[in-house]
Amino acid sequence: MTAQTQSRVSIPTNLVAIALCAFIGLAIVGIAGHAQTSALHDAAHDTRHAAGFPCH
Amino acid sequence: MFSRILVSGLFAGFAAGLIAALLQLAFVQPILLHAELYESGQLTHFGGAKASTAAAAGGIDLVRDGLSILFTTLIYTGYALILVAAMALAEHRGVRIAVRQGLLWGLAGFVSVQFAPAVGLPPELPGSAAAEMGLRQAWWFGTVGATAAGIALIAFGKGWTARAIAAVLILAPHVIGAPHPEAFAGPVPPELAGMFAGRALGVGLVAWVLLGLFAAWFWIREGERAEDTPRTA
Numbered sequence: 001m002t003a004q005t006q007s008r009v010s011i012p013t014n015l016v017a018i019a020l021c022a023f024i025g026l027a028i029v030g031i032a033g034h035a036q037t038s039a040l041h042d043a044a045h046d047t048r049h050a051a052g053f054p055c056h
Numbered sequence: 057m058f059s060r061i062l063v064s065g066l067f068a069g070f071a072a073g074l075i076a077a078l079l080q081l082a083f084v085q086p087i088l089l090h091a092e093l094y095e096s097g098q099l100t101h102f103g104g105a106k107a108s109t110a111a112a113a114g115g116i117d118l119v120r121d122g123l124s125i126l127f128t129t130l131i132y133t134g135y136a137l138i139l140v141a142a143m144a145l146a147e148h149r150g151v152r153i154a155v156r157q158g159l160l161w162g163l164a165g166f167v168s169v170q171f172a173p174a175v176g177l178p179p180e181l182p183g184s185a186a187a188e189m190g191l192r193q194a195w196w197f198g199t200v201g202a203t204a205a206g207i208a209l210i211a212f213g214k215g216w217t218a219r220a221i222a223a224v225l226i227l228a229p230h231v232i233g234a235p236h237p238e239a240f241a242g243p244v245p246p247e248l249a250g251m252f253a254g255r256a257l258g259v260g261l262v263a264w265v266l267l268g269l270f271a272a273w274f275w276i277r278e279g280e281r282a283e284d285t286p287r288t289a
Contacts, residue, residue, distance in 0.1 A: 014148055017058035018141045021065065025137025032130040034193060045182075046120065047077075047127040050084045050256050052170050052179035054192035 060278045061140045068270035069136030073129030076263035080128060081121055084259055087252045088181065094244045095183030101245045132267060139165055139271045146212065155272045162268020164211070168204040170260040172226070176234025179256035181249050185242040187235035199229035 032044055033053050041048075041055070048055040093099040139161060143153050173196050180186060206225035209218045242249070 014057045014144070017061060018144045018148070020058065021061040021137050021144075022141035024062075025065065025134045025139075025141065028134030028137070029131055032127050032134065036189070043123045044127040046085060046088060046124045047080075047131060049088055049180060049182060049252075050080045050124075050128070050259065051131060052174055052177070052253075052256055052260065054177060054186070054189060054196050055180065056182070056186065056189065 057144065060275070060282055061137065061144050064271060064274035064278045065137035065140040066133060067274045068140065068267060069133030070129055071270050072136065072263050072267035073132030074125070075266055076132055076259060077125040077128035079259045079262060080256075081124065083255045084252065085121070085124070087248055087255065091181040091183055091244045091248050091252065094248075095181075097243070101243060132263065135165065135169065135264075136267060136271055139267065140275055142208075143271065143275050149212070151212065153272055153275060155269065155276060158268040158270070158272025159265055160211075160268070161272065162265040164204075164207045165268060166261050166264035168207060169200050170257060170264070172203040172229070173199045174253065174257055175230060178249075178253040181242075181244050181252045183242050183244045184249060185237040185240050187237050191235040195229065195232075195234050199234075202226065202229055 031040070033048055033051060035041075045055065094101055143161065147153055176199065177186075177192060177196065186192060202225045206222040209222035209225070213219065213222065
């Protein structure tokens with residue numbers, strides 16, 4: 001990783017972008033699908049059951 | 057790269073999520089509403105009167121169904137961002153993505169996120185007896201992560217060591233076992249629960265296959281656009 005950083009500058013930029021997008025996606029799934037705040041839980045209730053997420 | 061992943065993910069996720077939401081409202085929601093009548097005690101399984109198999113509830117609830125559409129599209133958008141990021145990583149490592157391969161990516165996503173966890177924790181109806189929430193969430197995330205890593209190793213790894221590690225990763229969550237309640241005491245008929253699990257998985261399969269195809273299509277299209285207009289990151 002460190003060696004690649006020195007030889008090719010474009011690699012880390014791309015990997016940072018990839019990691020960032022994956023993280024945003026994971027955060028959306030985590031908040032919309034798994035966060036246990038009661039307002040979120042009630043609003044997303046049917047979706048969570050249908051998606052097979054643990055709910056209740 | 058960032059905007060290419062973001063734009064492809066948003067479009068693919070929204071399109072697949074919208075289709076998933078509509079299929080869900082048509083096929084899954086009526087069973088969920090029917091089960092809620094048992095959960096609330098309006099219907100009783102093994103009660104005085106014989107439980108009717110006819111869908112006792114239905115209709116459209118604008119707020120409730122609207123929220124379901126919103127959250128389903130949100131969740132599929134989240135899936136799409138992760139899926140496109142994985143495609144970007146694969147392409148970065150020299151794998152070429154074609155639209156038709158999106159089908160396989162979608163299937164892999166379905167197996168990781170819906171099918172593998174369902175082997176231990178089938179999609180639950182409201183009112184089902186279940187183990188403690190935190191334990192189930194931990195097992196769910198662990199299973200999804202291990203299965204996705206295992207499938208990635210089978211798809212892109214080389215040699216028997218990679219395949220052996222993949223098999224261990226995919227099997228481990230099921231050998232460990234999903235957390236289950238000490239007693240099954242749910243008020244909902246098992247026939248409804250079985251139908252719910254089957255339909256939830258069926259809708260998930262369709263939505264994920266479409267998500268894979270859409271994600272590949274948008275990813276390739278956004279790549280061609282970026283090539284046409286130089287100097288855009």
